[in-house]
Amino acid sequence: MNGRFVRLGETARANVSIVIDGHSVEALEGDTLLTAMLCSVRYVRQSEFGEEKRAGYCLMGACQDCWVWTDTGERLRACTTVVEAGMRLVTTQPEAQWANLAL
Amino acid sequence: MGEPRIVIVGAGPAGVRCAQTLLAAGLRPTLIDEGRRDGGQIYRRQPDGFTRPYAKLYGTEALRAQDLHETFTRLRAQIDYRPQTLAWNIWDKKLHIVRDGHASALDYDALILCPGATDRLIPVKGWQFAGTYSLGAAQIALKSQACSIGRRVVFMGTGPLLYLVASQYVQAGAKVAAVLDTSAAGARLRALPKLLARFDVLRKGSALVGALKRAGVQMYNGIEPVEIVGTPDEGVSAVCFRTASGKIEQIDCDAIGMGYHLRPETQLADLARCAFRFDTLTRQWLPQIDELGRSSVPGVYLAGDGVRVLGADGAENAGRLAAHAALIDLGRGAQAAVLDALKREQRRMDRFREGLAQAFEWPAQQAAKLPDETMVCRCEGITAGELRRVIHDEGAQEANRAKALSRVGMGRCQGRYCGHAAAEIIADAARVPLEQVGRLRGQAPVKPLAIATVEETE
Numbered sequence: 286m287n288g289r290f291v292r293l294g295e296t297a298r299a300n301v302s303i304v305i306d307g308h309s310v311e312a313l314e315g316d317t318l319l320t321a322m323l324c325s326v327r328y329v330r331q332s333e334f335g336e337e338k339r340a341g342y343c344l345m346g347a348c349q350d351c352w353v354w355t356d357t358g359e360r361l362r363a364c365t366t367v368v369e370a371g372m373r374l375v376t377t378q379p380e381a382q383w384a385n386l387a388l
Numbered sequence: 389m390g391e392p393r394i395v396i397v398g399a400g401p402a403g404v405r406c407a408q409t410l411l412a413a414g415l416r417p418t419l420i421d422e423g424r425r426d427g428g429q430i431y432r433r434q435p436d437g438f439t440r441p442y443a444k445l446y447g448t449e450a451l452r453a454q455d456l457h458e459t460f461t462r463l464r465a466q467i468d469y470r471p472q473t474l475a476w477n478i479w480d481k482k483l484h485i486v487r488d489g490h491a492s493a494l495d496y497d498a499l500i501l502c503p504g505a506t507d508r509l510i511p512v513k514g515w516q517f518a519g520t521y522s523l524g525a526a527q528i529a530l531k532s533q534a535c536s537i538g539r540r541v542v543f544m545g546t547g548p549l550l551y552l553v554a555s556q557y558v559q560a561g562a563k564v565a566a567v568l569d570t571s572a573a574g575a576r577l578r579a580l581p582k583l584l585a586r587f588d589v590l591r592k593g594s595a596l597v598g599a600l601k602r603a604g605v606q607m608y609n610g611i612e613p614v615e616i617v618g619t620p621d622e623g624v625s626a627v628c629f630r631t632a633s634g635k636i637e638q639i640d641c642d643a644i645g646m647g648y649h650l651r652p653e654t655q656l657a658d659l660a661r662c663a664f665r666f667d668t669l670t671r672q673w674l675p676q677i678d679e680l681g682r683s684s685v686p687g688v689y690l691a692g693d694g695v696r697v698l699g700a701d702g703a704e705n706a707g708r709l710a711a712h713a714a715l716i717d718l719g720r721g722a723q724a725a726v727l728d729a730l731k732r733e734q735r736r737m738d739r740f741r742e743g744l745a746q747a748f749e750w751p752a753q754q755a756a757k758l759p760d761e762t763m764v765c766r767c768e769g770i771t772a773g774e775l776r777r778v779i780h781d782e783g784a785q786e787a788n789r790a791k792a793l794s795r796v797g798m799g800r801c802q803g804r805y806c807g808h809a810a811a812e813i814i815a816d817a818a819r820v821p822l823e824q825v826g827r828l829r830g831q832a833p834v835k836p837l838a839i840a841t842v843e844e845t846e
């Protein structure tokens with residue numbers, strides 16, 4: 286496990302499997318999508334304006350830093366979405382793959 | 389006219405007490421809540437299936453949290469409660485809301501806005517790296533998800549939340565590497581007369597600091613943040629700061645929680661055309677209210693941390709006051725004795741607020757002098773140097789003009805996290821008083837809406 290968040294309790298909840306960039310990871314029922322992802326990976330998206338990866342910032346639906354994409358192109362705000370079994374997420378979203386004309 | 393239509397926005401301490409007061413007067417308000425459940429941020433409820441008791445979740449405020457939740461549970465069936473609903477505009481005397489991609493508009497005779505606050509931030513070089521969070525975020529991760537934001541956490545900024553969150557982390561078993569406070573220790577002594585307005589809170593605050601010291605957490609006062617050290621791929625690895633005596637220190641960590649008090653969410657008040665006034669104490673523009681919470685616009689009331697940051701107790705009181713104001717204006721009167729007690733309490737809360745602002749000062753100069761290479765706008769990666777360029781080369785001196793030219797404040801957070809520091813940079817670079825820089829105008833939608841949003845008529 287190479288997650289960013291550390292669970293400090295409430296770990297008796299049922300497991301929920303999701304897929305991040307093609308890899309299956311385990312989360313817990315009641316996790317937000319952001320928690321579910323960051324307990325297994327270090328970031329949730331690539332900044333489209335810089336070279337850095339992002340992992341959310343405010344966790345209260347105000348900063349919009351944790352937008353993630355499903356593999357079918359649906360956009361979710363990870364901190365206010367509840368994780369569901371079978372979600373398939375990608376951390377390199379479409380905008381980040383556009384040519385950066387500023388470089 | 390039938391029963392007056394009263395709409396409350398926000399189901400935190402202010403919104404719930406407001407609804408309770410209106411219900412007691414025989415009215416049935418509509419309560420719009422962006423959250424999944426009532427409680428707001430401070431008394432946010434943990435999801436179903438979590439089992440931590442109130443004492444563990446809310447510490448010394450457990451009874452208050454429990455009372456607010458139980459009050460809401462009792463009144464829920466008697467009001468029109470709409471969770472997971474975003475109020476995104478006020479136009480033509482209608483409140484525009486959206487839920488699950490379906491938009492509609494509500495008419496109102498009285499609109500009581502209790503939208504709460506978000507962390508007030510000052511950028512620092514490297515704050516775009518993964519692992520940097522707001523203090524509020526660090527607290528939400530713990531309270532609502534039982535998680536720490538990292539394996540080794542530093543808390544940095546100033547204000548009571550800095551110590552509260554750090555001590556909550558220690559108690560929950562997280563590793564807190566350091567607490568770095570920009571305010572000088574002496575400032576607290578000078579603020580003591582005002583802080584004594586709420587001796588109980590002062591005592592709880594001192595106990596938190598004592599507990600952190602006993603836990604062996606490194607604590608610094610009067611620091612200046614220099615840089616969050618990290619890499620674009622791996623995120624945060626350390627924080628670098630200047631101590632009060634001018635020495636440069638670096639502390640290893642993989643996560644940082646940052647914040648400098650809170651800033652009210654004033655966008656809806658702005659869209660309702662409420663007048664604002666400049667608050668010299670905290671250096672920001674705030675909506676103007678009278679003693680009861682009436683805005684400058686008839687029928688629009690403002691309460692809680694969304695208009696003045698008084699904390700949860702002050703918000704509960706302000707919610708009750710605003711409900712009384714609406715009742716009076718709707719011709720339903722109020723008991724003078726009840727009103728007087730609430731007003732007295734509000735003055736006490738406000739005196740304490742002034743004490744906190746003095747004890748944990750907003751470090752305006754640190755914001756104003758941020759190095760050119762610091763990313764001011766996290767959303768779009770725009771630096772302090774670029775913001776200064778539009779001031780020096782293009783003559784911008786006002787917040788909205790500088791935003792139009794530099795895009796600082798134009799990103800998807802709509803200036804919530806860069807706006808106040810950007811205003812300090814503009815004032816400093818343009819050599820104008822902060823007041824004159826103005827404030828970023830609230831824009832609808834106050835948060836991004838999906839293009840697929842469908843409009844319905846109620």
